[in-house]
Amino acid sequence: xxxxxxxxxxxxxxxxxxxxxxxxxxxxxxxxxxxxxxxxxxxxxxxxxxxxxxxxxxxxxxxxxxxxxxxxxxxxxxxxxxxxxxxxxxxxxxxxxxxxxxxxxxxxxxxxxxxxxxxxxxxxxxxxxxxxxxxxxxxxxxxxxxxxxxxxxxxxxxxxxxxxxxxxxxxxxxxxxxxxxxxxxxxxxxxxxxxxxxxxxxxxxxxxxxxxxxxxxxxxxxxxxxxxxxxxxxxxxxxxxxxxxxxxxxxxxxxxxxxxxxxxxxxxxxxxxxxxxxxxxxxxxxxxxxxxxxxxxxxxxxxxxxxxxxxxxxxxxxxxxxxxxxxxxxxxxxxxxxxxxxxxxxxxxxxxxxxxxxxxxxxxxxxxxxxxxxxxxxxxxxxxxxxxxxxxxxxxxxxxxxxxxxxxxxxxxxxxxxxxxxxxxxxx
Amino acid sequence: xxxxxxxxxxxxxxxxxxxxxxxxxxxxxxxxxxxxxxxxxxxxxxxxxxxxxxxxxxxxxxxxxxxxxxxxxxxxxxxxxxxxxxxxxxxxxxxxxxxxxxxxxxxxxxxxxxxxxxxxxxxxxxxxxxxxxxxxxxxxxxxxxxxxxxxxxxxxxxxxxxxxxxxxxxxxxxxxxxxxxxxxxxxxxxxxxxxxxxxxxxxxxxxxxxxxxxxxxxxxxxxxxxxxxxxxxxxxxxxxxxxxxxxxxxxxxxxxxxxxxxxxxxxxxxxxxxxxxxxxxxxxxxxxxxxxxxxxxxxxxxxxxxxxxxxxxxxxxxxxxxxxxxxxxxxxxxxxxxxxxxxxxxxxxxxxxxxxxxxxxxxxxxxxxxxxxxxxxxxxxxxxxxxxxxxxxxxxxxxxxxxxxxxxxxxxxxxxxxxxxxxxxxxx
Numbered sequence: 001x002x003x004x005x006x007x008x009x010x011x012x013x014x015x016x017x018x019x020x021x022x023x024x025x026x027x028x029x030x031x032x033x034x035x036x037x038x039x040x041x042x043x044x045x046x047x048x049x050x051x052x053x054x055x056x057x058x059x060x061x062x063x064x065x066x067x068x069x070x071x072x073x074x075x076x077x078x079x080x081x082x083x084x085x086x087x088x089x090x091x092x093x094x095x096x097x098x099x100x101x102x103x104x105x106x107x108x109x110x111x112x113x114x115x116x117x118x119x120x121x122x123x124x125x126x127x128x129x130x131x132x133x134x135x136x137x138x139x140x141x142x143x144x145x146x147x148x149x150x151x152x153x154x155x156x157x158x159x160x161x162x163x164x165x166x167x168x169x170x171x172x173x174x175x176x177x178x179x180x181x182x183x184x185x186x187x188x189x190x191x192x193x194x195x196x197x198x199x200x201x202x203x204x205x206x207x208x209x210x211x212x213x214x215x216x217x218x219x220x221x222x223x224x225x226x227x228x229x230x231x232x233x234x235x236x237x238x239x240x241x242x243x244x245x246x247x248x249x250x251x252x253x254x255x256x257x258x259x260x261x262x263x264x265x266x267x268x269x270x271x272x273x274x275x276x277x278x279x280x281x282x283x284x285x286x287x288x289x290x291x292x293x294x295x296x297x298x299x300x301x302x303x304x305x306x307x308x309x310x311x312x313x314x315x316x317x318x319x320x321x322x323x324x325x326x327x328x329x330x331x332x333x334x335x336x337x338x339x340x341x342x343x344x345x346x347x348x349x350x351x352x353x354x355x356x357x358x359x360x361x362x363x364x365x366x367x368x369x370x371x372x373x374x375x376x377x378x379x380x381x382x383x384x385x386x387x388x389x390x391x392x393x394x395x396x397x398x399x400x401x402x403x404x405x406x407x408x409x410x411x412x413x414x415x416x417x418x419x420x421x422x423x424x425x426x427x428x
Numbered sequence: 429x430x431x432x433x434x435x436x437x438x439x440x441x442x443x444x445x446x447x448x449x450x451x452x453x454x455x456x457x458x459x460x461x462x463x464x465x466x467x468x469x470x471x472x473x474x475x476x477x478x479x480x481x482x483x484x485x486x487x488x489x490x491x492x493x494x495x496x497x498x499x500x501x502x503x504x505x506x507x508x509x510x511x512x513x514x515x516x517x518x519x520x521x522x523x524x525x526x527x528x529x530x531x532x533x534x535x536x537x538x539x540x541x542x543x544x545x546x547x548x549x550x551x552x553x554x555x556x557x558x559x560x561x562x563x564x565x566x567x568x569x570x571x572x573x574x575x576x577x578x579x580x581x582x583x584x585x586x587x588x589x590x591x592x593x594x595x596x597x598x599x600x601x602x603x604x605x606x607x608x609x610x611x612x613x614x615x616x617x618x619x620x621x622x623x624x625x626x627x628x629x630x631x632x633x634x635x636x637x638x639x640x641x642x643x644x645x646x647x648x649x650x651x652x653x654x655x656x657x658x659x660x661x662x663x664x665x666x667x668x669x670x671x672x673x674x675x676x677x678x679x680x681x682x683x684x685x686x687x688x689x690x691x692x693x694x695x696x697x698x699x700x701x702x703x704x705x706x707x708x709x710x711x712x713x714x715x716x717x718x719x720x721x722x723x724x725x726x727x728x729x730x731x732x733x734x735x736x737x738x739x740x741x742x743x744x745x746x747x748x749x750x751x752x753x754x755x756x757x758x759x760x761x762x763x764x765x766x767x768x769x770x771x772x773x774x775x776x777x778x779x780x781x782x783x784x785x786x787x788x789x790x791x792x793x794x795x796x797x798x799x800x801x802x803x804x805x806x807x808x809x810x811x812x813x814x815x816x817x818x819x820x821x822x823x824x825x826x827x828x829x830x831x832x833x834x835x836x837x838x839x840x841x842x843x844x845x846x847x848x849x850x851x852x853x854x855x856x
Contacts, residue, residue, distance in 0.1 A: 078834045081831070082832075082833075086831055093532050093540045096530050104789065106788060107516075110517070115764070117768050120769075131839045132839065134835075134838070135839060224799065226799065255841070257843070258841060258843040285846070289843050341545070345816070346817075346819075350821055351818055352848060352851060355538070355825065359831040360534060360824075361540045362816040362818055373813075375654060375813055377816060379814065385801075385802060387800075388805060389775060390772070390773070390774055390783065392788060400513075404510075407562075410507045410560075412719070413559070414717055414718050414719070415686040416686075416785060418682070418683060420780060426673065
């Protein structure tokens with residue numbers, strides 16, 4: 001079922017393991033239209049677009065506070081308990097990301113340091129679609145809270161009943177978030193970027209979404225609003241040796257494949273036997289899935305790769321720079337130093353990706369599309385900036401002065417030298 | 429000379445203190461053309477564009493290693509000493525930015541942590557123009573080295589003699605950088621993004637430049653290459669009370685103004701007397717500058733602002749989110765907690781901006797155009813990514829399992845629950 005590649009050469013990697021390219025032009029006209037409409041007509045523009053494109057008539061864009069307060073009654077007890085356990089772990093892990101200020105005296109009289117400040121206003125986009133992705137709200141809002149963000153706004157597409165699912169409202173309630181807008185798609189991003197009567201403009205927009213949402217975020221970024229990342233289809237790369245359990249791996253592959261028909265799944269191994277076993281198990285397991293059709297579509301484009309060594313498998317993974325990487329090898333911990341490009345790595349047979357998707361504590365908002373070569377997943381730092389500070393005493397300026405002046409003059413910026421001279425010449 | 433605003437109301441801030449908007453459409457055609465040419469013709473494309481647009485005929489794009497080696501002889505001793513002092517301070521400050529791995533056991537059997545990895549290949553663009561900005565090479569290459577970047581490539585426009593200024597080569601030599609390309613403008617960014625026979629494609633592009641360079645970086649970003657930031661004109665905001673020395677402030681304003689005719693300079697104070705004095709001193713000082721014309725043009729668009737209190741001045745600064753902020757107030761250190769948006773802050777009378785531009789140790793590559801509301805300046809972290817890792821033991825998965833399954837089922841992702849069950853049901 002899944003295509004097997006045997007010993008692909010380095011020169012073939014780009015061809016064999018490239019991602020599907022998304023044609024941006026297909027969305028740009030619609031995005032322009034929506035941004036213009038929201039810019040011009042505010043709330044009315046948002047409503048008009050929702051009706052036209054998403055066939056959703058909305059009287060009020062903001063979820064009433066009462067709905068958030070009452071959400072608890074509408075969520076199953078086991079789901080509430082699950083959310084609380086996940087919340088605790090995510091909280092614990094992300095609290096370790098708070099950085100301390102460290103003052104450095106670079107030379108006598110010169111002190112330099114950085115202080116973190118929260119981003120004041122953030123907008124979190126939580127996709128809807130087939131199911132309420134309340135786990136994404138946990139993954140974005142918990143680090144935002146830890147960072148100290150003052151104003152957290154949430155936008156999520158209305159469900160078929162025109163409301164917001166109680167699980168999302170329940171998570172918002174747990175985290176003390178009161179401002180939720182039932183708006184989806186491009187219009188949600190446009191509203192966060194431009195602001196309307198009801199929806200405030202924000203400093204940074206977070207959250208995944210379909211190609212329209214992603215293109216809208218790119219557009220917002222061009223207009224000067226910060227964004228977390230441009231998220232593409234989800235990806236899993238597995239490196240497994242012959243000690244791996246093929247059942248576990250098959251389950252991981254299809255759990256990734258069920259995300260969407262465009263999900264990317266690759267398994268690399270030095271054992272052809274393992275590849276064949278995983279393939280066979282996948283065929284059986286997939287039939288048990290409610291989302292069988294989606295997973296099948298995704299798996300049909302997936303790849304099993306036979307390499308001559310586990311080191312080669314990891315090299316291929318570094319080339320691909322996957323969002324998720326499972327290392328199902330006997331020496332998984334030792335191998336991790338060889339990993340240079342990945343979003344989140346799961347070491348060992350019992351570290352399944354779904355642990356990190358929901359409850360282990362790590363963040364599931366991760367770089368996709370190969371951007372892991374240069375970007376990291378969401379963390380507390382994504383909701384902060386670092387401001388550098390310095391104090392230079394008169395003595396400090398005496399020490400730095402000759403250096404500043406020589407460099408400024410060599411760069412043809414004599415005014416910069418003057419700012420030093422005027423201070424050192426001052427007799428008062 | 430400089431326009432004075434008295435007690436501007438909050439509602440007027442957007443109008444009075446907005447930055448000039450750059451019309452992107454004016455560059456997009458040229459950028460498309462250059463990227464296409466470099467994509468199609470590689471090195472020859474780069475050379476053709478250099479000849480056509482920049483009237484520069486180039487036989488070889490790469491600076492010979494010998495030129496780097498011999499650069500020391502061509503640089504003045506005081507400049508070399510100045511560079512070494514700056515290098516030491518920048519190194520010392522940026523070394524404090526190395527983060528340690530911290531393993532968190534979120535619950536029994538579940539360990540989560542993040543490890544930093546350097547970005548493998550980076551391209552540093554060092555603008556040329558009127559003078560060789562070798563200080564920018566220090567500011568980018570030192571944190572890159574500390575981060576552990578394997579391949580550092582530099583591109584800089586050729587000077588009038590068709591070569592690269594010895595100061596830039598000398599800094600490269602000091603830092604052990606061997607790959608320098610004498611290419612400027614859009615074609616340099618296109619080459620870093622796409623790669624040619626001579627210039628390798630990189631994972632992330634750094635460095636300031638004019639509007640063409642900045643737009644080219646935005647274009648490269650859209651094509652999937654990471655960039656540091658979109659740098660606009662340089663900015664200085666000064667908050668000063670009546671204890672400030674008007675001479676020092678005037679020198680700071682004109683040292684900022686000499687950067688370019690589009691530089692932004694704002695002084696806010698609760699003392700009208702101070703504003704008038706600074707204005708008068710600026711008129712005198714500016715005449716002594718070699719770059720008088722440029723500084724005059726920039727100052728003519730600058731603003732002196734009278735506010736009713738220093739707290740209001742800082743609030744205005746937070747609204748503006750300046751690249752550089754000088755706090756020339758008697759209680760500068762105490763006031764810093766009120767600062768929420770800025771790139772780099774200089775506290776006290778002797779902390780002139782040019783100290784941070786060159787030698788104190790802080791980075792001078794900073795967020796402009798108001799992006800300081802959400803972005804930070806360049807640091808060691810800009811040259812790294814953080815990969816999250818986790819190990820979950822069988823016991824750990826037992827603890828997480830019910831939570832993962834309840835959440836996965838509620839989100840309609842039964843395959844995710846299966847990956848847990850298949851592991852916990854396993855008897856081997």
